[in-house]
Amino acid sequence: MFPILGKKKYSPTIKMAASSSAGRVLTLCKQFQNVFRISSSINTQHCSTTLIKYQPRLYREKSPLAALSWYSPASSVGQCRALHTTINRRGLEEFFDLPENWGETNVKSGAPWTAKQLRTKSNEDLHKLWYVLLKEKNLLLTLEQEARRQRVQMPSPERSRKVERSMIRLETVVKERETALRLLQTGQEKARPGAWRRNVFGYVYWYRFKEYAIPWHMNRRYKRKRFFTPKFVQPHIRLRIEKHLREKARKATLEKKTQSKLKEKFPRVKVSAS
Amino acid sequence: MIRLGNPQLRIFRPNWFLTLVRPGKEQPPDTVQFRIPMEMTKCDVKNYLEKIYNVPVGAVRTRIQFGSNKKRNHLNQKVKQPDYKVAYVQLAQGQTFTFPDIFPEKERMPTEGSMEEMQEKFMEDEKQRQKLDPRRGGVTEWFGL
Numbered sequence: 001m002f003p004i005l006g007k008k009k010y011s012p013t014i015k016m017a018a019s020s021s022a023g024r025v026l027t028l029c030k031q032f033q034n035v036f037r038i039s040s041s042i043n044t045q046h047c048s049t050t051l052i053k054y055q056p057r058l059y060r061e062k063s064p065l066a067a068l069s070w071y072s073p074a075s076s077v078g079q080c081r082a083l084h085t086t087i088n089r090r091g092l093e094e095f096f097d098l099p100e101n102w103g104e105t106n107v108k109s110g111a112p113w114t115a116k117q118l119r120t121k122s123n124e125d126l127h128k129l130w131y132v133l134l135k136e137k138n139l140l141l142t143l144e145q146e147a148r149r150q151r152v153q154m155p156s157p158e159r160s161r162k163v164e165r166s167m168i169r170l171e172t173v174v175k176e177r178e179t180a181l182r183l184l185q186t187g188q189e190k191a192r193p194g195a196w197r198r199n200v201f202g203y204v205y206w207y208r209f210k211e212y213a214i215p216w217h218m219n220r221r222y223k224r225k226r227f228f229t230p231k232f233v234q235p236h237i238r239l240r241i242e243k244h245l246r247e248k249a250r251k252a253t254l255e256k257k258t259q260s261k262l263k264e265k266f267p268r269v270k271v272s273a274s
Numbered sequence: 275m276i277r278l279g280n281p282q283l284r285i286f287r288p289n290w291f292l293t294l295v296r297p298g299k300e301q302p303p304d305t306v307q308f309r310i311p312m313e314m315t316k317c318d319v320k321n322y323l324e325k326i327y328n329v330p331v332g333a334v335r336t337r338i339q340f341g342s343n344k345k346r347n348h349l350n351q352k353v354k355q356p357d358y359k360v361a362y363v364q365l366a367q368g369q370t371f372t373f374p375d376i377f378p379e380k381e382r383m384p385t386e387g388s389m390e391e392m393q394e395k396f397m398e399d400e401k402q403r404q405k406l407d408p409r410r411g412g413v414t415e416w417f418g419l
Contacts, residue, residue: 091329092306092371095294103380130287131326141293143376145309149296152377174287 094135095142107155112162115169123177130170137163197227202237290314290322292361296373301362303370304332308361312338319361332366 101107118126140160147154182188197207207227216222229237259271293309301307310319316334323329341355365371406412 091323091327092294094327095292096374096376102374102376103378105382127286134288134291135326137291138293141291142295145293145295146376150377171287 095139097139097143101155105153105155107159109156109159109162113166113169115173118170118173119176123174126170126174130167133163133167133170137167198229200226200229200233202229202233202240288322288326290318292319292322294373295360302364303372304365304368306363306365306371308363310336310359310361312357312359314359314361316361319363323363330366330369332364334364335362336360 096102097107113129118129121129137160140163144154144157144160178191179189182191192208194206194208196204198204212219212222262269263271290311290313295307295309297305297307308319314322314336316336319334319336320331323331336359338357338359341357343352343354345353345355347353406414410418
C-alpha cells in the first residue's frame with residue numbers, strides 16, 4: 001500500500017487501496033483515508049501511478065465539496081507532493097451508483113458511523129459528512145424505486161438502513177453540541193421556546209410555541225383553542241384518575257400473585273429484591 | 275413566501291431526499307423527473323440541485339400525485355398509498371439526460387461451494403431428465419413400439 005500524505009476525507013464508501021483487488025469494492029466507509037507517508041522518491045513515482053489508476057474509481061467517493069484537495073500534504077515530511085483532485089463535475093450521475101455496480105446483486109458496504117466516532121469529528125467535517133450521506137441516501141432511494149419499477153430485487157438494501165442510522169446519530173451529536181453551546185452562552189435548555197399548558201381535557205403538556213405573523217389576541221383560530229379546563233370537565237378527570245388507580249392496583253396484585261405462585265412452585269429460587 | 279428580496283431561510287442540514295424516477299410518459303430530452311417531499315417548493319428544488327449536485331437548472335414544475343385510497347386489506351379496511359410530489363426539472367445550458375438502464379443482464383458465474391451452484395446443478399440435472407430420448411429423435415413415447 002502506498003502511503004500518501006493525505007488530508008482526511010469523508011466518503012460513505014471505504015476504500016480502497018488497501019483492499020484493492022481487481023474488482024471494485026466499494027464499502028461504506030466509516031474511516032477516512034489514512035495518513036500515509038511518502039518515504040522515498042521511488043515511492044512517490046509509484047504513488048502517482050497508483051493514484052492515477054484509482055482516480056476514476058475514487059471520484060465517486062469524493063465528498064461534494066471536493067474543491068478541497070484530497071491529498072494535500074499537511075505534514076513536515078519533505079518529500080510529499082501536492083496532488084490535485086478534479087472538481088466533481090458529475091451532476092446527475094451522482095444519483096446512480098458506479099456503472100460497474102449496475103446489475104450486481106450484492107454491493108459491499110462497510111459499517112455505519114457510530115455516535116462515538118462522530119463525536120471526535122469537527123463541525124465542518126460533520127457538515128460535509130451530512131451531505132455525503134444525503135447524496136448516498138438519494139442514490140439508494142433512486143435505486144430502490146427503479147428496482148421496484150423493473151420488478152427486480154434491490155442490491156444490498158441494508159445500505160439504506162445504515163445511512164439512515166448514521167444520519168440520525170450525526171443529528172444527535174450536532175444537537176448535543178448545540179445544546180451545550182446554548183447552555184453556556186444563554187442558559188436556555190431548549191432551542192424552541194415553549195410552556196407548560198393545560199388543555200381542555202385536563203392534561204398538562206409542553207406546548208411548543210409557533211411563529212405567527214400576528215399577535216395571539218388577533219388570531220381567531222388560536223383563541224378557539226382553549227388552554228384551560230372548564231369546570232364541567234372535573235368529574236371526568238376524577239373518573240379518569242380512579243380508572244388509572246384501579247388499573248395500577250390490578251397490576252400490582254397480579255404481580256404479587258404470580259410471584260407467590262412461583263415461590264410456591266420453586267421455593268429455593270432466590271428472587272432479587274427489585 | 276419565496277420572492278426576490280424576501281429574507282431567505284438557510285437550512286444547514288437539509289432533511290429532504292430526492293428520488294430520480296424513470297418517467298412513465300415520454301418526456302422531452304432535457305427533463306428529469308424527481309419525487310420530492312411534499313414540503314419542498316420549486317425554488318427549493320432548484321437551490322437543492324444547484325448547490326448540492328452542481329446541476330444547472332432551468333425550470334421546475336411540480337405536481338402532487340394522489341396515492342389511492344381504494345385498495346382494501348384482508349380486514350376490508352381501506353389502505354392508503356402515500357401521496358407524493360413530483361417535480362419535472364428542465365436542465366439549463368442545453369444538457370440532456372436519459373434515464374440509464376441500471377439492471378443490465380450480467381453473466382453471473384456462481385461461486386464455488388455455494389448454494390447457487392448446487393441449485394443450478396440440480397436444475398440442469400432435472401432438465402436433462404425431462405428431455406426425451408435423443409436416439410428416437412426427440413419424439414414422444416406415444417409413437418412407435
